[in-house]
Amino acid sequence: MRLWAAIFVWTLAVSGMLSAAENSGGQRNMRRIEWEKIKIDDVAYESAGVFDVNNDGKLDIVCGGFWYEAPNWTKHKLRDVMPADEYFDDFSTIPMDVNGDGYMDFVTGGWWGQALQWCENPKGKPEEWTTHEIAKTGSIETTRGWDVDGDGQIEIVPNTPGNPLRVYKLENGAFKEYVISKEPQGHGLGFGDVLGNGKGCFITPSGWWEPMGDPLTGEWKFHQEWDFGSASVPMIAADVNGDGVNEIIVGQAHNYGLDYYTRKDNSDGTRTWTKHPIDPWFSQYHEMIWIDIDGDGENELVTGNRFRAHCGNEPGETDIVGLWYFKWNGESFTKCVIDYGKKGAASGTGIFMWIGDIDGNGKLDIVAPGKEGLYLFKNLGPEQVGVK
Numbered sequence: 513m514r515l516w517a518a519i520f521v522w523t524l525a526v527s528g529m530l531s532a533a534e535n536s537g538g539q540r541n542m543r544r545i546e547w548e549k550i551k552i553d554d555v556a557y558e559s560a561g562v563f564d565v566n567n568d569g570k571l572d573i574v575c576g577g578f579w580y581e582a583p584n585w586t587k588h589k590l591r592d593v594m595p596a597d598e599y600f601d602d603f604s605t606i607p608m609d610v611n612g613d614g615y616m617d618f619v620t621g622g623w624w625g626q627a628l629q630w631c632e633n634p635k636g637k638p639e640e641w642t643t644h645e646i647a648k649t650g651s652i653e654t655t656r657g658w659d660v661d662g663d664g665q666i667e668i669v670p671n672t673p674g675n676p677l678r679v680y681k682l683e684n685g686a687f688k689e690y691v692i693s694k695e696p697q698g699h700g701l702g703f704g705d706v707l708g709n710g711k712g713c714f715i716t717p718s719g720w721w722e723p724m725g726d727p728l729t730g731e732w733k734f735h736q737e738w739d740f741g742s743a744s745v746p747m748i749a750a751d752v753n754g755d756g757v758n759e760i761i762v763g764q765a766h767n768y769g770l771d772y773y774t775r776k777d778n779s780d781g782t783r784t785w786t787k788h789p790i791d792p793w794f795s796q797y798h799e800m801i802w803i804d805i806d807g808d809g810e811n812e813l814v815t816g817n818r819f820r821a822h823c824g825n826e827p828g829e830t831d832i833v834g835l836w837y838f839k840w841n842g843e844s845f846t847k848c849v850i851d852y853g854k855k856g857a858a859s860g861t862g863i864f865m866w867i868g869d870i871d872g873n874g875k876l877d878i879v880a881p882g883k884e885g886l887y888l889f890k891n892l893g894p895e896q897v898g899v900k
Contacts (some may be wrong), residue, residue, distance in 0.1 A: 520704035546892040558862025560881035561605030564634030604655035620651040650675035671701040700743025763797025795828025833860035
């Protein structure tokens with residue numbers, strides 16, 4: 513049996529597991545969410561963000577060289593983005609009013625330009641946006657915004673695999689660089705409370721960095737406790753199983769596998785991490801978000817496979833794409849299908865997706881970009897059992 517066919521059969525089996533869970537009377541909401549899928553554009557950019565571009569009170573979609581005006585998703589030119597083979601040099605879309613003019617700009621960066629950048633909103637006018645360089649960082653896998661110093665404002669943290677781990681903080685209209693570690697980061701990065709002691713730590717493919725003082729100006733201690741390979745951005749620290757201890761969720765960005773790791777504290781002060789598979793059947797789990805997608809008060813893992821992450825040169829890069837959320841069922845994760853199929857008919861997710869309430873109905877929607885196109889998945893809530 514071909515691999516994709518085997519995966520489809522496995523997905524059907526998981527759907528059966530979901531149906532059983534729906535009828536189990538468990539405390540958590542296991543009813544399947546209904547989605548309205550809207551293809552916004554055929555563009556092949558792999559990053560998208562959502563914010564109010566023109567300050568009209570409606571959330572717009574920004575993706576690569578264009579922005580799409582709500583509510584009809586009217587397409588507007590934003591800027592030219594450097595192409596590179598099957599890619600575009602644009603691997604994040606982080607909203608931030610950098611210049612303080614009351615209009616939202618965004619932060620991006622890419623592999624080939626080797627620079628962190630911010631794109632200036634022309635105050636909602638029908639003009640092209642100006643791109644400003646923040647810093648030469650080396651090749652950027654993708655970038656995230658995390659509140660590293662706990663002041664309520666995000667800092668910008670690029671994943672630059674062959675370069676130091678650095679944080680960029682917006683201070684008085686300019687970005688200031690803080691070096692966390694001069695060692696190369698490796699492919700993959702996360703930020704979260706690893707030990708459950710309230711400290712925000714950086715998670716790398718080979719271990720984690722713990723702040724020993726002020727997160728920006730103080731020292732960091734490295735704990736080399738695992739080897740996650742070519743890991744996702746982000747990796748996530750969260751209590752997935754409700755035992756009061758945070759686990760680490762890791763996707764394989766350029767191979768097969770999606771796993772979580774449980775921690776055991778040893779008597780000598782060391783820690784042992786044990787791997788538990790979530791989904792071994794798909795590859796290219798590059799982007800993921802830990803969020804309450806079904807509104808039951810418990811977070812789920814929302815992720816998908818990145819189509820042709822390395823232009824067809826890696827295991828599992830096929831014409832099958834998928835977008836899923838994984839729900840903890842009390843013993844393991846149940847895989848819930850949002851979208852699944854061949855390129856052109858279905859969507860995975862690229863390198864930077866967005867989840868939020870785009871239409872103001874109180875439910876979380878998904879904007880998923882990728883080489884297969886730009887899609888909006890509107891959350892219609894759990895299926896209405898017995899309603900015709």
